[in-house]
Amino acid sequence: MAGSTSKRYPAELKARAVRMVAERPADETEWAAIKRIAPLLGVGTPETLRKWVRQAEIDSGSREGVTTAESEQVRRLKREVAELKRANSILKAASAFFAAELDRPSV
Template structure:
């Protein structure tokens, strides 16, 4: 499995979030500042809003999983999936060899 690269670098994300914070006073709401900034960098307003929310989680302003925690959980879930697959292979191999051993002993 190949890792997908993000279409926007962390620097661009930071700059976009800084733009929202800087221009929030010039707009009627944070959402209008987000939409304006998103149009300038070429992403959707919803994407930029999600970046803002995740940044707040990462800096313990909002409750929720930080980026590091989310990555750790993904890695652990991937490891669990791989271990379950390995266990299934071993279970099938064990059953196969047990049957082969029984066949060997049942022949005259």
């Protein structure tokens, strides 16, 4: 995944950044807080932090969307399906090979 930030930023940093946005002063908008906090914590762009905030809202149930756990399960199942398809094609090829061997007249 080219845009994935899971490798670049530790989970603790993400959680802290999201918490700081949630605990912003009452007179500060969410976007203003995001723009202020992102550079403080060394987050590349405010948009990255905004996405973390949105995902945290989804994960907590306060916003509609696909949770992190659901996304991981889908990724895991897709990998498993791909692996099973590869194994199935190998078995089909082996089956065709052995069927051809059985059909050959013995000399």
